[in-house]
Every structure is written in C-alpha cells, then in structure tokens.
Amino acid sequence: MLFDQINRELELTERHLIVLQKVVEKGPIGILKLAEETGMPTHKVRYSLRVLEQEHLIKPSSHGAMAGDMAEEFVVKFNENIGSILEKVNLISDLGDRL
Numbered sequence: 001m002l003f004d005q006i007n008r009e010l011e012l013t014e015r016h017l018i019v020l021q022k023v024v025e026k027g028p029i030g031i032l033k034l035a036e037e038t039g040m041p042t043h044k045v046r047y048s049l050r051v052l053e054q055e056h057l058i059k060p061s062s063h064g065a066m067a068g069d070m071a072e073e074f075v076v077k078f079n080e081n082i083g084s085i086l087e088k089v090n091l092i093s094d095l096g097d098r099l
Helices: 004-026 031-038 042-054 071-097
Strands: none
Touching (some): 004 031, 004 071
16 A cells, blocks of 8 residues: 555654653663563564664663764754654645545
8 A cells, every 4th residue: 555654664763762762761771671661572672772873863881772972963853853744744635635
C-alpha cells in the first residue's frame, strides 16, 4: 500500500524518540534498563541506540548510554522539524480531499 512505508518509518521514529527521551532523562542507562523502562525487546532498543549514536544524539559510556553532542540542538529544533512534517501531511491531506 502507498502509506505502508511511511507508517513503518513513523513507528521506527517513535521508537527512537522514546529511547532518546529515556536516555536524556535517566542517562547513563544500559540496554536492559531501557528495555525494562520502555517495554521494548532488547534487540529493538539496541538498534535504536545504534541509530541514535550514529546521529550523535547519544554516546556510550561505561555506565550506559548518555546524551550526545547533538542532543541539545536536536531538542531545540524538534518543534521546527515536526512543524515542517505536519505542513507536508496537511498538503497531502488536501490532495486526498480532491481525489
């Protein structure tokens, strides 16, 4: 279906944001504790941590994941980025109304 990929990406993004939120709030925090706190399987937490680390939003430490160099900037720009996405969704919705 046309929207399947978008839905998968949104679910993945939601998962990454949940993990990032926990790391920012409670870091340093390990994989097992993150899995327990989020209710996610450890393999999904591990994948999200890897993605977040590649984006420099978190960094590893001997005590677990903690906020990375880009985390503060990401938080500052978050609403701007979400606003841009919502504008696109509204444009697509308007197109759908005309079908």
